[in-house]
Amino acid sequence: MKNSIKVFRAKANITQEQLATALGVYRQTIIAIEKSKYVPSLTLAFKIARHFNVNVEEIFECEESDLK
């Protein structure tokens, strides 16, 4: 699952720590999601999208391999 959290974070000029605090998770979770090593729950994905005022699809992109 690809995502563009890093891009949105850079646009909003916030750090991983600030985003983690705003979402109520650890910074390690944000790092893992940005590296696509951890796929967040639907709830957290919506929280992230809501934080940046965009739709979930604009941040997360599902690849064919994810659906197999």
Added chain:
Amino acid sequence: MKQNSFYILTGLVVTALVGIFWLSLEWNNALPIQIGFIIGVIILYLARSRVVGIIADERSIAISQKAAFHTLEILWVVFFTFSLGFIVWTSSNFFGLERTPTFRYMREHNPTDMVFGRPFLNPGFIQLLFLCMIIFLYVGFKFYYERKYGGEDTDEE
């Protein structure tokens, strides 16, 4: 309650339990440590529910769940294997087969062998070994999944 206060309370409870354990040995009575341990766990459980500022991080929860599940899987196999062996060891004569000495037989006929020579045949020690194995397995799996789900603390780019 702050998290640090909880850690201090945990230390105090553990220290008290060590003391009670020693008293139980002195009095040759298992009840104090058994009751004490249950009370200690209840105290810590109640205290933990009052700790403020804990982050319910979903990745950490997922890692803990996976680690616990795999620990349980391995423990189940090991414990079942041990139990099968124990049943054979203690109940062979039930099936009309020759029997190796039981704990009770060894304690009554050759207590030094029981006390000094083979302390790990004591069921309490064996169960403690299993509990230690749970801790090692759980921590090992936690490390593994921490790495797998990549939360390495890197500098921000």
